[in-house]
C-alpha cells in the first residue's frame with residue numbers, strides 16, 4: 001500500500017507538488033494523469049524514495065520510502081527516460097538486478113524471454129527506444145516487485161507490445177497482489193489498465209475516481225418532455241453535470257443511481273427517453289467541468 005500525506009516539493013520557488021495526498025491500495029492499479037509539468041514525475045520520484053519531500057510523509061507498507069533499502073528492494077521505478085549501464089548486455093543487466101533485488105526470479109526472467117524476444121547478448125544501448133523499454137519491463141517483472149511505479153510507460157511501445165505488457169501487469173496484480181502506480185498524459189492510453197484514476201494539475205490531485213464507480217454512477221440521458229413547463233422542476237431533482245438543449249430534446253449528463261434517476265425522470269410525462277453509453281473520457285470532461293476546470297487545458 002502506498003500512502004502519501006500532505007506532500008510538497010519545490011524547485012527553487014516553484015512548487016512542483018503542493019500539499020498532495022494520495023493512497024493506492026495493495027493489488028490495485030492507479031493511473032496518475034496530468035499535462036506536462038503537472039508534477040507527476042516529481043511525485044513518482046518521491047514515492048519511489050529517490051527524492052525527499054520538503055514536507056509531508058510518504059510510506060510504502062507503513063515504512064518511509066526515502067532512501068529505505070528494505071523498501072527499494074521491493075519497489076521498481078521505471079522512469080520516462082530509462083538508464084542502463086553503458087555497454088551492458090541484457091544478460092549483464094540481469095545479473096546486476098540479481099545482485100540488488102533479493103526476490104529476483106531467474107525462472108521468471110527465462111519465461112519472459114518468450115514475451116520479449118530480445119537476444120540477451122545484445123547491448124542494451126544499441127536497442128531501439130521501444131526495445132529498451134521492453135528490457136526495463138522484463139527486468140522489473142523478474143524481480144517480482146511488490147510495487148511497480150511507471151512514468152509514461154507506454155511511450156515508444158507498439159500496440160502489440162502494449163497489450164502484452166498490460167497482460168503481464170494484470171497477471172502479477174491478480175496472482176501476487178502487486179501494486180501499480182502509472183503516470184500518463186493520456187486517459188485513453190491507460191483507461192483499460194487502471195482501477196483508479198487521479199488527475200494532477202499544478203502539483204495537486206484535483207479529481208480522483210474509482211473507474212467502476214465512475215462508470216455506474218454517471219449517465220448520459222436524452223429526454224423530451226410532453227409539457228416543457230415541467231422542465232425546471234424535473235432538473236432541480238437531479239444532480240446534473242452538464243446539459244444541452246437541441247430543439248425540444250434535452251441532453252443531460254446526470255450523476256447518481258440509475259434506478260433512482262429513471263424513477264425521477266419517468267414521474268414526468270415524456271415523449272422521449274434514452275439512456276446512452278458514456279466513455280470514460282466524457283465522464284472526466286463533465287466531472288471536471290462540474291468542479292470548474294476545462295479538461296482541454298489539463299489533459300490531451
Ligand SMILES: Nc1ncnc2c1ncn2[C@@H]1O[C@H](COP(=O)(O)OP(=O)(O)OP(=O)(O)O)[C@@H](O)[C@H]1O
Pocket residue numbers: 011012014015016034035036037038039040041042043185
Ligand atoms: N530537477 C528540477 N529542477 C527544477 N525544476 C524542476 C525539476 N524537476 C521538475 N521541475 C519542475 O517541476 C514542475 C513539475 O515537473 P514534473 O517533471 O514533475 O512534471 P510532469 O507532470 O512529470 O511533466 P511531464 O508530463 O512533462 O513529464 C515543472 O515545472 C518542472 O519544470
